[in-house]
Amino acid sequence: xxxxxxxxxxxxxxxxxxxxxxxxxxxxxxxxxxxxxxxxxxxxxxxxxxxxxxxxxxxxxxxxxxxxxxxxxxxxxxxxxxxxxxxxxxxxxxxxxxxxxxxxxxxxxxxxxxxxxxxxxxxxxxxxxxxxxxxxxxxxxxxxxxxxxxxxxxxxxxxxxxxxxxxxxxxxxxxxxxxxxxxxxxxxxxxxxxxxxxxxxxxxxxxxxxxxxxxxxx
Amino acid sequence: xxxxxxxxxxxxxxxxxxxxxxxxxxxxxxxxxxxxxxxxxxxxxxxxxxxxxxxxxxxxxxxxxxxxxxxxxxxxxxxxxxxxxxxxxxxxxxxxxxxxxxxxxxxxxxxxxxxxxxxxxxxxxxxxxxxxxxxxxxxxxxxxxxxxxxxxxxxxxxxxxxxxxxxxxxxxxxxxxxxxxxxxxxxxxxxxxxxxxxxxxxxxxxxxxxxxxxxxxxxxxxxxxxxxxxxxxxxxxxxxxxxxxxxxxxxxxxxxxxxxxxxxxxxxxxxxxxxxxxxxxxxxxxxxxxxxxxxxxxxxxxxxxxxxxxxxxxxxxxxxxxxxxxx
Numbered sequence: 094x095x096x097x098x099x100x101x102x103x104x105x106x107x108x109x110x111x112x113x114x115x116x117x118x119x120x121x122x123x124x125x126x127x128x129x130x131x132x133x134x135x136x137x138x139x140x141x142x143x144x145x146x147x148x149x150x151x152x153x154x155x156x157x158x159x160x161x162x163x164x165x166x167x168x169x170x171x172x173x174x175x176x177x178x179x180x181x182x183x184x185x186x187x188x189x190x191x192x193x194x195x196x197x198x199x200x201x202x203x204x205x206x207x208x209x210x211x212x213x214x215x216x217x218x219x220x221x222x223x224x225x226x227x228x229x230x231x232x233x234x235x236x237x238x239x240x241x242x243x244x245x246x247x248x249x250x251x252x253x254x255x256x257x258x259x260x261x262x263x264x265x266x267x268x269x270x271x272x273x274x275x276x277x278x279x280x281x282x283x284x285x286x287x288x289x290x291x292x293x294x295x296x297x298x299x300x301x302x303x304x305x306x307x308x309x310x311x
Numbered sequence: 312x313x314x315x316x317x318x319x320x321x322x323x324x325x326x327x328x329x330x331x332x333x334x335x336x337x338x339x340x341x342x343x344x345x346x347x348x349x350x351x352x353x354x355x356x357x358x359x360x361x362x363x364x365x366x367x368x369x370x371x372x373x374x375x376x377x378x379x380x381x382x383x384x385x386x387x388x389x390x391x392x393x394x395x396x397x398x399x400x401x402x403x404x405x406x407x408x409x410x411x412x413x414x415x416x417x418x419x420x421x422x423x424x425x426x427x428x429x430x431x432x433x434x435x436x437x438x439x440x441x442x443x444x445x446x447x448x449x450x451x452x453x454x455x456x457x458x459x460x461x462x463x464x465x466x467x468x469x470x471x472x473x474x475x476x477x478x479x480x481x482x483x484x485x486x487x488x489x490x491x492x493x494x495x496x497x498x499x500x501x502x503x504x505x506x507x508x509x510x511x512x513x514x515x516x517x518x519x520x521x522x523x524x525x526x527x528x529x530x531x532x533x534x535x536x537x538x539x540x541x542x543x544x545x546x547x548x549x550x551x552x553x554x555x556x557x558x559x560x561x562x563x564x565x566x567x568x569x570x571x572x573x574x575x576x577x578x579x580x581x582x583x584x585x586x587x588x589x590x591x592x593x594x595x596x597x598x599x600x601x602x603x604x605x606x607x608x609x610x611x612x613x614x615x616x617x618x619x620x621x622x623x624x625x626x627x628x629x630x631x632x633x634x635x636x637x638x
Contacts, residue, residue, distance in 0.1 A: 143317055160317035163345070183346050184413060196386070196415040202342045203416065206317055207360055250412065257411065262390040265406040265546065271395040286546035287410025 143206045149174065150218030160206050165189045167205035168215060176216035176245045180289075187288035190246035190253075191215050197253035199287075216245035219252065227308065228252050231301035239292035247288045251302045254284045255309070276306045312348050319360040323522065324493055330359050331491035331520025337361050339382055340416035342409075343425045350433065352426075352442055366420075366524055369393065375530045378487075381420030381523045385409070385475065388419060398528060400536035400555050404478035407540045410547050420523035423476055423486070423503065424515065427469035427577075428549055429458060440466045441511040456615040457549065460623075461607070462576040467511030468613055470574055471504065472549050477573035478538055480581050481555035485527045491520030497527075504578035514577075534559030534567060537634040541626050550574035552623045554630040558589070565589045565598070565635075570606065575623055582606040585627065594637045599628040 144157045149172065156171055165182070168174040168191070177200060180188030184202040191200045192214040219226035225233070228248050238244045258276050266283035267274040274280055281302050282295070290298065320326035330337055334356035338344055347353035366382040369391050377393060388394060389405040409417065417425075431437045431449040438447035450458050450468050459470040484500040503515050517523075536557045542548040553573035559566045568589035572580040585606035592598035603624030610620045631637075 141316060160315065161312045183349070184342055187410065187412060190412055197412050198416050199342070199412045202345050202413075204317070204338075204341065204345065207319075207338070207341065207362065209319075254411065257386075260390070262386065263395065263402060263406065265403070267406075270399045270402045270406075271392070283546050284411055287412045 145206045145209050147205065147208055147213060148211065149213045150215060156205065158205055160204060162205045163201055164191070164193075164203045164205045164208055164213070165200035168200060168213075174215050174217055178242055178245055180243065180246075185289070186243070186246075187250060188243050188246040190249045190288065192249055192253050195253075195256060197250050214249070216249055219248065226252065227305050228255075228301070231304045231308075232298070235297045235301040235304065237297040237301040238290075238294050243288060243290045243292075247285070247290065247298055250285060250288045251298075251305070254281070254302070255305065257284070258306075276303070278303070281306075313351060313354045315348075315355050316357045317360065318357065319363060321363045323364055323366075323489060323524070326359050326361055326364060327489060327491040327493075327520045327522050329357065329520075330522070332357065333519075335359060335519075337522060339418040339421045340384070341421075342413050342416050343421065347426060350435065352433065352435065361522070372527060377528045379419050379526045379528070381418060381525055383419045385414040385417045385419070385422060386411070388475075389414065397531045398478070398482060398536070400538040400557065401475070401478040401482065401528075403538040404474040404540075404553075404555060407538060407550075407553070408474035419475075419526055422473055423479075423500075423523065423526070424517075425473060426514075428472045429469040430454065432469060441469055441507075441514075444510070444512045451613060454615055455613045457551070457574075458613060458616050459574075459576045460610040460612055460616060460619050461572075461580055462506055462578070464507045464509070464511070466509055467507035467577070469507070469511065469577060471576065471578050472574075473579065474538070474540065474550060474553060474573060476500065477553055477571050477579040478555045479526065479528070480579035481536075481557055481569045481571040482528050482531070485529075486523055487525045487527060488517065488521050489524050490518060490522075495524070500526075500579070501581055507577050511577075532557055532559070532567065532569060534569075535634045537630050539626060539630040539633070540573070541622060552619055552626045554623075554626050555579075556627070556630045556634050558631065558634050560594060560635050563593055565592050565594065568602075568631075570602070570627065572606070572623055572627075575610070575619055584608065589631075594635050596628065596632070599631040600624065602631070603627040 142157050143160050147154045168177050178188040180186035182201045184199045189200040190197050193211050228251050261273050263270050264283045266279045281299050336355040336358050338358045338360050367380045370378050372378050385405050389402045395402045431439045432441050437449040440448050458468040480500050486498045489495050534557045538555050540550050540553040550573045555571045557569040568586050570582045570585040585602040588602045588605040607620050
């Protein structure tokens, strides 16, 4: 790809893609908070704006939003947290997975205004000053991706899978539903079925998650 | 998405009063409603966020059953140890549906009221009597592989997509509601859904502003429980056919059986015919096949979904063989 050498000084790859897609010089100067109209299928004026406080990756944000704004669009278009990806935008692919109050959800199928006071963790919030989150490191070590578009959702989902397992939650792969299952390959595959990988990197995704499970056990 | 007014409600009676106004919708998990709003299939003028209402929690009832709050998530319900021990088919059914992310948001009340996944209901360029009354049914002559074979009409052959509701139907669950005027009532789950007839756009007996507060499970009936689901993918796919069965048996014959099917009708399909055929029957393949034949006697295929009729019979046979240990 010769994209990087074409990149105008100080303009991110994402902005270059936006210009290419939208073919509008305005994209260079556009405030992300004004991007809302692009993300709604209907440009009609909203009857009411709503102010909502969101706790994202340990930081408080106050946003004034059209109530139609999904949590996904609030993260990406209003807060610039573009690590969370928009894939299908209808809850089928899992690319938009974030962790809300400790549980993974599809951020495309929920409205931002419904999350006042909730603790939201995105892929940007997993690493800390000590380095990558163990799940991120395992994905790197195992080369658990090709194009990488689904990866933030895969990693957020996998982190939450481990918490669900620690809480003793069963899955459809659990033979005795009242037992506390081991996180076998079959269990991991079933629990991760809401995250689709177009490149089919599944074997290495499962291997990365197993590494973290086994690391936790030792 | 069409603009709407958003309101977060903190008490049940005001939520119901607001919701009784035209074009109002409750939202809890939102995993189905928000998807449909993006497609402008649902176009509420007002949505009432009920997540702050005190409708959570799972408690034992005096009769040794369970009362499940309408806002209990599918994940929490499936993971509840009382449910896993006493109603294992309910946990199995919930875990057979959707994905981990969706089950974390989807609620008990919302799961019951989710809309069909008929592709013509979703395709706003095609006729659909459920989406636009009087426009016709594109599924009748269309790609109707996922559609229903029992209890439907020539105005609509949409199938109910829930797994959870199939298990609840086998368990004789009761739905507790509160209306806009404060009146409460209890609806047997089998009476919650309306047959499509001439008005497939009206799917339940609930009135405008009427809110599901809780679902009550009677004590589990005797016998072993099973939920068996057949689908195109091993995970994260809607049922082609599913069977919830509860069977009590002595050494050689059935004492009591309950059978409900998913994926074949506008509602979870409890089969009194299969149950009476099984009562007292021997634990043999021919008994199981007779039950399936009785259950599907009035079934009608619409072309692409003809396969569901023999598939439902075979799925019942396999479920009965497994639950009685007579494979």
